[in-house]
Amino acid sequence: MVWVVSMKPLRPHLDSFNDEGFGPIPSRWKGRCEDDNGSTFPCNRKLIGAKYFYEGYVKATGHTNVTIKSPRDYHGHGTHTLSTAGGNFVPGANVLEKHININGTTKGGSPKARVAAYKACWSHSNSRESCLDADILKAFDHAIDDGVDVISVSLGGKIRDYYDSGIAIGAFYAMKHGIPVIASAGNNGPASGTVENVAPWLITVAASTTDRDIYAYVQLDNGMRLKGKSLSEALPEERFYPLVSGADAKLANASSWEALLCRLKALDPEKVKGNILVCLMGDIPSTVKGKHALLAGAAGMILCNDEFDGNDLTAEAHFLPAAQISYIDGLSVFAYINSTKNPLGIITPPNVEYNIRGAPRMASFSSRGPNVVTPEILKPDITAPGVEIMAAYTEERGPTEVASDQRRSKYTFMSGTSMACPHVAGVVGLLKLLHPHWSPAAIRSAMMTTASTIDDTQRTILDHSLVEATPLNYGAGHIRPDLAADPGLVYDLNSRDYDNFLCAINYNETLRKKFTESHTCSFLNTPSLLDFNYPSINVPKLIGSVIVNRILKNVGPPGVYQAQIQQPLGVSVSVHPNVLRFTRADETRRFKLIMIRNSTTLYNTSYVFGDLLWSDGKHNVRSPIVVGTT
Structure with a gap:
């Protein structure tokens, strides 16, 4: 979880942490804040580095040796989202240095903000990371008490009613304190009815592409040139290499299907060594396939999408020179291999292309409406960039997230509604600075009513299958920060409106007490959900x-x-x-x-x-x- 704190230009001190999870605060900072020029001024905000909460995880799982009990990010997700929301200006930032050239200066949405991280997700050994409600609620409590201005929550899970969701309950209390809470819509698209974090007091963010793309081409000896994606390094030599299908390179005791998927111990090194191995997407992570190909001695890997993945390509930092290509292009590669005795190909180094027309486009993974908890409330609310976002990354693990990856990079590309969420949080931070008295609902309204539903070709935003997207995909549209600063009119809501909302969805007193203690429903005067x-x-x-x-x-x-x-x-x-x-x-x-x-x-x-x-x-x-x- 990432929380943007003070929108004043405060210098962060996040270099080390004590046992309580707080960053060190020099004595000259106590009761004072410092701007970028070194001048201090009185301020009443607590100066926060980071905190961590794991007692709920330990109680629920019994695992006491959770991943290092510290607020440090050993996963990378929190670092990435935090820097997207409030990272400073960084000239010349790059991913894996020599592998791909990115020109320009990176920055977060609110680059002058002071940020703090509240860590509430944990894993045991190689188990999947878990974010339990008890720890999430504790993080909300501390963030509210610490006086944050904006809360960004790149978390999700199964769709639950509000009374059963730690995020929904914690966000309700944040709203009561005037703190906007921004949350990711989920990555279970393109199926309908998959949108998460649908509480009406949340700002729910879907993910879209940008007009920048990262390509690596697969060129075949028959003249075909296929556009793929990769963040991997170049081949050892700029020449054509023999191509071999995984199925044709199987060990005697392995099935053709296992070898085509490039599973461990399914590939024969004598058939793979020095060749470009052609693998099929699916079953195991693509970067793990690359690891298996490298262990078998492959010079490179072409990763072909299956029919389910279609045209959905991801630039990943593979262990060896590689490129992922579409399902149709993959069929062409397999057909070429089967048509000649000496199939040859080459993978070009990855390159960044800018000004790609037809952006933004909805990401295939971005969860869609309708809202299955309260159908009268449209979710998601708004869309922001969430595909191949470059931001800071932990140096505690390699960019493939595979344990054996010894490479380290200060920056990486990641995709997900988790990446879209802090884009909006950064904008909300700036809006709070411009309009400190606006309510969270007014801020959401300003962004929604000024959003765009057309792309840079002046046509309706498309989805991943190149058909027109709808509000069930993008909500009100793609965020336009400049216009949101001056919306003219807003649809506002206050705490009592949200209390009445709980009455309108027929929450009894027991359920309402999870959110508010003082409100009594008057069902004769409770407004219709359509009038919310x-x-x-x-x-x-x-x-x-x-x-x-x-x-x-x-x-x-x-x-x-x-x-x-x-x-x-x-x-x-x-x-x-x-x-x-x-x-x-x-x-x-x-x-x-x-x-x-x-x-x-x-x-x-x-x-x-x-x-x-x-x-x-x-x-x-x-x-x-x-x-x-x-």
């Missing part, structure tokens, strides 16, 4: 007609806003009133949407989509409209 003042409008099942109410708050200059509607297919939407006049800051205006289903053709689709736009000629306040039809 969210920046998106989601009617999970429209049979005849429905009225949806919303409130807009002016956070800009006085203005007159005109409503514009993009009608969902087969649904008639009208706005009343369709003009809102604001004469001062913080003034609020109510409106309602009347939605009427007017077409039987909607039985052929599960959801239809539209937009509501309020515009004063300068500010465009857009809300996605999602209507379920079945």
Whole structure:
């Protein structure tokens, strides 16, 4: 977990830790903060390095010898997300130094922020890392007490109701203290209904591509040139090498399928040595396949996607020169090998290409809506870059995450909604600096209503299969920080609104006490979930007609806003009133949407989509409209 703390330009001291997990604080810092010029000034914030919490893990598992009891990051995920949210300016940052050339200066979303890490995930020996609610809640408690400004949570798991989720409960208390909590949407896409962290007091982030890509080409002796991906080093010599399929290089006692998957002890070194080995994706991690290929003596590896993975390629730091290629291109490679007695090929060194058109595009792994816990709340909320993000990395392990990898790199590329989440956290930090009195809901609204649904070719954002994505993929759209700083209007919510939300979802007193002690439901006055003042409008099942109410708050200059509607297919939407006049800051205006289903053709689709736009000629306040039809 990564938590962005003070948005003041404080110099971090995270070089060493004491037994309590705190970074050392020089005496001259006590009660004072220091800017980048070395000048100090009074401040009442606690100066935090890092903390760790593992008692819940020990109690649940019985493992007392967890990975080093320290806040240090031995995994790499926390370092990567922390630096994405608040890393300083670093000129000339690179991955594995000589392997790939990245030009320019890296920085986090809020590069002048002071950051702190609260470690709540642990593993025992080679077991999978676990993040237990008891430790997560303890981390939330400390972060809130320490006075953080923003909380970024790149964690997930199975979809659970709010009362059964440590993240949801902890984030509720953070919201009560005015702290925005940003969370990853999950990596279980492209299946629908997989989005995680769906509590309405969270800002839930999906992942997209950028306009930069990392390529390594596979060139065959028959003239074919196939575009793949890799972060590996170059071949020992720039020449064509013999190609051999894993199936053709199997040991006598191994199956062709095991060898094609390049499993351990399935490859014959005499058939592999000095050749480029062609492996099929699946069964075991691709970097482990590369390790097996290297142990068998391969000069390089071509990793071919299976049909399930299709065109989904990942640049990874393989143990040997390698390139991952698509399913269709893989078929071409196998066909070429089978068509000649002397198949030859070469793998080019990886190279970075910029200004790739058609960006952003939704990542195939990014979890999709609908929200299966509360269908009336659209999730994810917003999209940010989450594919091949370069950021800092722990030097406690190699970039392949394989124990035997002795290489070390201060930076690496990682992909996931975990990487998208801190992008938004960095933006939230800047918005908090610009608008310190905005509520977490106002900040979310500012980002959502100014987000974009078109790519850099001015067409609708596409998903991984090159069809038009929808709000179930990207929420309100791709984040645009500059516009979020001046949204004009916001859909605001306060603590009482969220208390009423718990009533609206029929939580009894016992369940509500997990979130709040003082609120009593008045079911006669509890608003409909459809009227919850969210920046998106989601009617999970429209049979005849429905009225949806919303409130807009002016956070800009006085203005007159005109409503514009993009009608969902087969649904008639009208706005009343369709003009809102604001004469001062913080003034609020109510409106309602009347939605009427007017077409039987909607039985052929599960959801239809539209937009509501309020515009004063300068500010465009857009809300996605999602209507379920079945």
